[in-house]
Amino acid sequence: xxxxxxxxxxxxxxxxxxxxxxxxxxxxxxxxxxxxxxxxxxxxxxxxxxxxxxxxxxxxxxxxxxxxxxxxxxxxxxxxxxxxxxxxxxxxxxxxxxxxxxxxxxxxxxxxxxxxxxxxxxxxxxxxxxxxxxxxxxxxxxxxxxxxxxxxxxxxxxxxxxxxxxxxxxxxxxxxxxxxxxxxxxxxxxxxxxxxxxxxxxxxxxxxxxxxxxxxxxxxxxxxxxxxxxxxxxxxxxxxxxxxxxxxxxxxxxxxxxxxxxxxxxxxxxxxxxxxxxxxxxxxxxxxxxxxxxxxxxxxxxxxxxxxxxxxxxxxxxxxxxxxxxxxxxxxxxxxxxxxxxxxxxxxx
Amino acid sequence: xxxxxxxxxxxxxxxxxxxxxxxxxxxxxxxxxxxxxxxxxxxxxxxxxxxxxxxxxxxxxxxxxxxxxxxxxxxxxxxxxxxxxxxxxxxxxxxxxxxxxxxxxxxxxxxxxxxxxxxxxxxxxxxxxxxxxxxxxxxxxxxxxxxxxxxxxxxxxxxxxxxxxxxxxxxxxxxxxxxxxxxxxxxxxxxxxxxxxxxxxxxxxxxxxxxxxxxxxxxxxxxxxxxxxxxxxxxxxxxxxxxxxxxxxxxxxxxxxxxxxxxxxxxxxxxxxxxxxxxxxxxxxxxxxxxxxxxxxxxxxxxxxxxxxxxxxxxxxxxxxxxxxxxxxxxxxxxxxxxxxxxxxxxxxxxxxxxxxxxxxxxxxxxxxxxxxxxxxxxxxx
Numbered sequence: 001x002x003x004x005x006x007x008x009x010x011x012x013x014x015x016x017x018x019x020x021x022x023x024x025x026x027x028x029x030x031x032x033x034x035x036x037x038x039x040x041x042x043x044x045x046x047x048x049x050x051x052x053x054x055x056x057x058x059x060x061x062x063x064x065x066x067x068x069x070x071x072x073x074x075x076x077x078x079x080x081x082x083x084x085x086x087x088x089x090x091x092x093x094x095x096x097x098x099x100x101x102x103x104x105x106x107x108x109x110x111x112x113x114x115x116x117x118x119x120x121x122x123x124x125x126x127x128x129x130x131x132x133x134x135x136x137x138x139x140x141x142x143x144x145x146x147x148x149x150x151x152x153x154x155x156x157x158x159x160x161x162x163x164x165x166x167x168x169x170x171x172x173x174x175x176x177x178x179x180x181x182x183x184x185x186x187x188x189x190x191x192x193x194x195x196x197x198x199x200x201x202x203x204x205x206x207x208x209x210x211x212x213x214x215x216x217x218x219x220x221x222x223x224x225x226x227x228x229x230x231x232x233x234x235x236x237x238x239x240x241x242x243x244x245x246x247x248x249x250x251x252x253x254x255x256x257x258x259x260x261x262x263x264x265x266x267x268x269x270x271x272x273x274x275x276x277x278x279x280x281x282x283x284x285x286x287x288x289x290x291x292x293x294x295x296x297x298x299x300x301x302x303x304x305x306x307x308x309x310x311x312x313x314x315x316x317x318x319x320x321x322x323x324x325x326x327x328x329x330x331x332x333x334x335x336x337x338x339x340x341x342x343x344x345x346x347x348x349x
Numbered sequence: 350x351x352x353x354x355x356x357x358x359x360x361x362x363x364x365x366x367x368x369x370x371x372x373x374x375x376x377x378x379x380x381x382x383x384x385x386x387x388x389x390x391x392x393x394x395x396x397x398x399x400x401x402x403x404x405x406x407x408x409x410x411x412x413x414x415x416x417x418x419x420x421x422x423x424x425x426x427x428x429x430x431x432x433x434x435x436x437x438x439x440x441x442x443x444x445x446x447x448x449x450x451x452x453x454x455x456x457x458x459x460x461x462x463x464x465x466x467x468x469x470x471x472x473x474x475x476x477x478x479x480x481x482x483x484x485x486x487x488x489x490x491x492x493x494x495x496x497x498x499x500x501x502x503x504x505x506x507x508x509x510x511x512x513x514x515x516x517x518x519x520x521x522x523x524x525x526x527x528x529x530x531x532x533x534x535x536x537x538x539x540x541x542x543x544x545x546x547x548x549x550x551x552x553x554x555x556x557x558x559x560x561x562x563x564x565x566x567x568x569x570x571x572x573x574x575x576x577x578x579x580x581x582x583x584x585x586x587x588x589x590x591x592x593x594x595x596x597x598x599x600x601x602x603x604x605x606x607x608x609x610x611x612x613x614x615x616x617x618x619x620x621x622x623x624x625x626x627x628x629x630x631x632x633x634x635x636x637x638x639x640x641x642x643x644x645x646x647x648x649x650x651x652x653x654x655x656x657x658x659x660x661x662x663x664x665x666x667x668x669x670x671x672x673x674x675x676x677x678x679x680x681x682x683x684x685x686x687x688x689x690x691x692x693x694x695x696x697x698x699x700x701x702x703x704x705x706x707x708x709x710x711x712x713x714x715x716x717x718x719x720x721x722x723x724x725x726x727x728x729x730x731x
Contacts, residue, residue: 227730237721268636324632336435
């Protein structure tokens with residue numbers, strides 16, 4: 001099982017020091033090399049397109065497990081970049097990659113090849129990526145474009161967790177094998193990103209809860225572990241509720257993935273995991289007290305990640321609105337019909 | 350610490366044809382039901398309705414055919430339950446029997462009890478109430494004082510049960526009481542099948558709730574004689590039996606659909622010309638409901654496989670109560686229309702009804718604090 005292998009690899013290789021050094025901007029080359037050798041970057045690619053034919057639910061679970069370990073390299077992004085490249089028949093690769101919506105870039109035909117130019121913001125792990133895979137509309141169609149980073153100028157920036165979110169200035173000539181049309185709508189990228197972030201958040205939140213339970217059992221005040229106090233128990237139970245809901249939401253989105261993401265279930269998943277992140281992270285800091293607020297203690301690596309990830313690929317508001325519009329426009333009759341899906345199938349996943 | 354696992358609901362568990370049957374039946378049967386009647390949700394008690402449902406084969410669905418049941422899966426039963434709740438069908442006359450008393454009797458009852466009771470439950474003609482809470486034993490169920498003393502080949506029961514929902518209408522009570530002394534706080538408890546219609550010495554007094562409704566009762570036992578065969582399961586095994594009943598009691602769709610009538614009224618109003626905020630919040634209601642449904646159906650699958658998912662059920666109930674309790678607040682944040690009891694405007698009438706009902710959602714079936722204590726223990730807090 002590739003997911004079990006991934007879990008073992010992360011347990012052994014991702015330490016608090018790895019995460020701290022990565023948060024200071026140091027590229028974790030050794031970790032990435034192991035990930036590359038493991039084949040994980042190709043987990044979402046079909047055998048025909050150059051992958052290993054991993055079942056999609058297992059492939060997606062890798063993203064959750066990576067979230068649980070706070071893996072400080074662009075594994076989710078690279079899996080997603082390869083998925084996107086494969087959608088248009090572009091080559092896949094085990095090298096680190098970025099993936100981003102390229103709407104706004106200028107794409108034009110130049111002889112047998114193409115030129116692409118413009119500025120992209122918040123490119124995840126741009127400076128460390130071998131290529132950036134983009135989706136963008138062009139001439140009434142949608143294109144996938146693989147931009148090698150060799151000719152790209154980056155201005156570095158980070159999200160709350162210190163993960164690279166660079167801006168990229170692009171002006172490049174591309175070959176015919178780096179640009180291809182796709183049947184996917186441009187929104188598919190945001191939907192896929194929302195699914196990935198939902199899974200990452202669900203994983204990170206499980207770790208946050210584990211840290212809180214351990215801490216509550218160990219930390220002694222007033223002569224007993226603080227986990228003996230009802231106030232703390234109620235917090236932890238609330239966190240367990242939310243973590244379970246986040247996991248169910250992310251799994252719901254993952255189960256509905258059939259090669260492409262399900263727009264409605266991904267909307268629900270991203271909204272619910274984002275909301276859970278708010279509650280769980282704030283209670284986790286409350287349970288931990290001052291130590292959890294320090295650079296030295298590991299909690300912040302996870303809480304900062306969920307605070308970043310909930311904003312990326314659509315916020316709770318964005319996905320709430322998208323789902324609400326669909327619910328209100330649904331002409332199947334009632335809200336209940338909408339929630340249970342056509343003949344009880346859609347949302348029932 | 351092990352994570353609390355909610356496995357994916359079984360594939361192919363949507364049972365589209367069954368769902369459509371239920372919808373068609375309810376559309377016809379409930380054509381005259383006003384939104385306010387629907388807002389009573391699973392508090393609506395209607396024996397005729399339950400009997401009709403029984404005829405359709407939708408009560409006691411999972412019971413063996415030998416006992417009048419239909420041998421359908423818990424997931425098929427789930428489809429029927431959630432469709433009934435979403436429509437606001439008056440299910441109270443068979444709900445408790447179908448949800449927990451039937452499964453308890455099937456699992457722990459004697460052959461005679463099964464033959465006597467289960468076919469009537471499946472027919473929708475047999476109504477149950479639960480005798481757990483007492484004046485001095487609410488959340489603290491182990492403080493139960495009602496006693497059943499072995500005497501003359503039977504038992505003599507003395508004590509008072511409280512908050513007995515539909516005790517004044519039910520045919521039977523599953524009585525939880527003390528049958529012996531025990532060092533163990535949870536020992537010495539047993540469960541009995543009590544025929545409320547024929548047993549002498551039982552006084553049932555109404556308690557009117559703050560919404561003006563009568564469903565609660567006080568049930569007083571004074572030297573009540575029960576035959577020896579009224580015992581369900583093992584003497585002294587009552588605590589464990591009750592604990593396995595709770596997974597059925599706490600995980601169903603009734604734990605998050607109690608305010609569904611108000612959601613539908615709210616949507617009917619905002620649908621005409623929704624603002625951005627209204628769209629966002631309706632989306633949020635949908636997202637939470639989808640996730641709760643998945644979790645609740647996951648528990649149905651665990652029950653199907655014979656596991657005791659008490660912890661998962663507790664989480665569903667805690668999250669579900671937060672959801673259904675929040676609906677009036679949310680509605681008020683989106684619309685300025687006031688709550689008005691008996692209003693001709695169905696939104697205002699349903700809002701009024703729901704505001705007056707929601708405080709009970711985090712009390713009945715286990716208070717929020719008790720649920721969270723169970724979850725905390727499940728997390729491994731030492």
